[in-house]
Amino acid sequence: MDADRWMGLDLRHLVALKTISDEGSFGKAAGALGYTQSAVSQQIATLERIVGLRLIERPGGPRPISLTEAGTILLRHAEAIQARLLAAKADMLALEAGDAGRLRVGTFQSVGARVLPTLLRRFTETHPGVEIVLRESVNEEELLEMVERGELDVTFWTLPVETGPYEWSELLTDPYVLVVPAGSPLAALKRTPTLKEISLQPLVGFSYCAAMNHVESQLAASGRTPNVVFRSDNNGTVQGLVGAGVGVSVSPLLTVDEGDADVVVIDLLGRIPPRVIGLVWHRDRHRSPAAEAFVETARAVCGELAAERTAA
């Protein structure tokens, strides 16, 4: 009755294995789990009896324990199962909270200003029953974490997405452009300025933002550390400062108001690799029809935006 043995496998066993692996000892794990050391010891003993293999190497004495190969492999499965369980829990809590007709969307500023209005208008037209809850975050990392924790159903994100339980869809590639005051010598230049030339200018930048970090590291790679004279969180403020002659800025095209007569927007022709904006969601969680429709609408809207650009 091998199969029967595995039926006796308990989730707490797997949790114990993971906790021990994290904490580094039976006793610590017991503390973290609210059990006695004895209990954890017995849990691992049963687990090892079930799988028929030693999972943890206990050298004895105060020496640190280690996972055997079987333990390592089983741990990976255990983590996957726990993750899936968390996803299930998130789905159930969402249903419990009456989220059937609600969609929680994470955004950041450069998306919010340009893409969202069109997208939201079109989506609410076609899906009037769905309530959209927007969550704009200054700290972009937070958005992914919220998706993982099930606090967001889908979020905008700058691809690629780091490893994790995610799936995503590419929406549009957003090139970086140089924004200079209308009278700037760089505007009169016949050719595209080099990164080094840009680094020599006083720079107006964003405060905390993945895009800005990207720009600065690219500029720094050109040999000269950029001289950032002012930072702001707000797209309009940055562009206003540039228009006032405080400095130049390198921004994603999406954040730039191209109708502003005080500034000149210069295509950098890929000297800084463009960022790719996409929508990210949790791989394991339930995707409601509303969520799928939202992604599709976003793809459509962004596709049209890209088409407009190439036409212009």
Add this chain to the structure above:
Amino acid sequence: MDADRWMGLDLRHLVALKTISDEGSFGKAAGALGYTQSAVSQQIATLERIVGLRLIERPGGPRPISLTEAGTILLRHAEAIQARLLAAKADMLALEAGDAGRLRVGTFQSVGARVLPTLLRRFTETHPGVEIVLRESVNEEELLEMVERGELDVTFWTLPVETGPYEWSELLTDPYVLVVPAGSPLAALKRTPTLKEISLQPLVGFSYCAAMNHVESQLAASGRTPNVVFRSDNNGTVQGLVGAGVGVSVSPLLTVDEGDADVVVIDLLGRIPPRVIGLVWHRDRHRSPAAEAFVETARAVCGELAAERTAA
């Protein structure tokens, strides 16, 4: 203490949910699981208490039950968890059987004859410690099922792979060629024969084989049902019959001995879409270094084979 509630979740609860969904009633599920109806009833009750939502709609009386939305979603998670658990079990059993240095590979004949010798020679040279166990199957479907059940670590397969817990790597595209007796009028033809012309010929084919089904359906699509005068499982027999003038054959190039002077091999120039051969393995199972090396070696060998072909 919401979190505590979820800690009490038991695998048997999820199994019960799935069994009920499969069997269609509490009582049947109880029978299938070896429990009492009462027990199953209580299991679902606790499960619903844990998740805080009604999972199964019981209309009362002899009417059939149905899953609620929450039940459907949770069931999907439950199935994923069960699948992962089976993968873990397969990994543990493999380790228990001392499979650390063993690699079980599924093949079918057309791969076996051409690719395998080179691949095995090179792999055993670079990995002398790994014992390779080959499993050649006439019934190709069986190979995938064996991978799913954990009885094979990796298998050759004709892509695309149907949905399931699989990952794969493309190895090479194997075009279909027409094999005719040396004196055949088709061999004298200046142009590539059409599928209809081929259908008019007596055909020598393979017995049961995905490739053959593919060929016949393609030929049938050309308007005339092909006239198969003889079938064999064996590549050599098929080619021998063609050489003896019994008929012509449409075969994957990999299965053809191009050195045979009795036959002429005619490129069909993609008139029948080529098959793509790949290696498939279980998405959730542990991939040993040996398995990964095997895939890499296979890719290398097949890459060289493809290069030789284009050179010729």
Add this chain to the structure above:
DNA sequence: AGTCTTCGATCATGGACGCTGATCGCTGGA
């Protein structure tokens, strides 16, 4: 060398919890 400390294993015990078997309520069909 001896003692202390740390850590996991072991054991008996008490309590919680899940399964059983019987019974009840409900509903649709004969």
Add this chain to the structure above:
DNA sequence: TCCAGCGATCAGCGTCCATGATCGAAGACT
């Protein structure tokens, strides 16, 4: 109207798991 099918409920029993104390092993410190 009665009956069959199905799930809910309840008391009782058995099992199994966490507890708390104790033990053995092995490094660290004096």
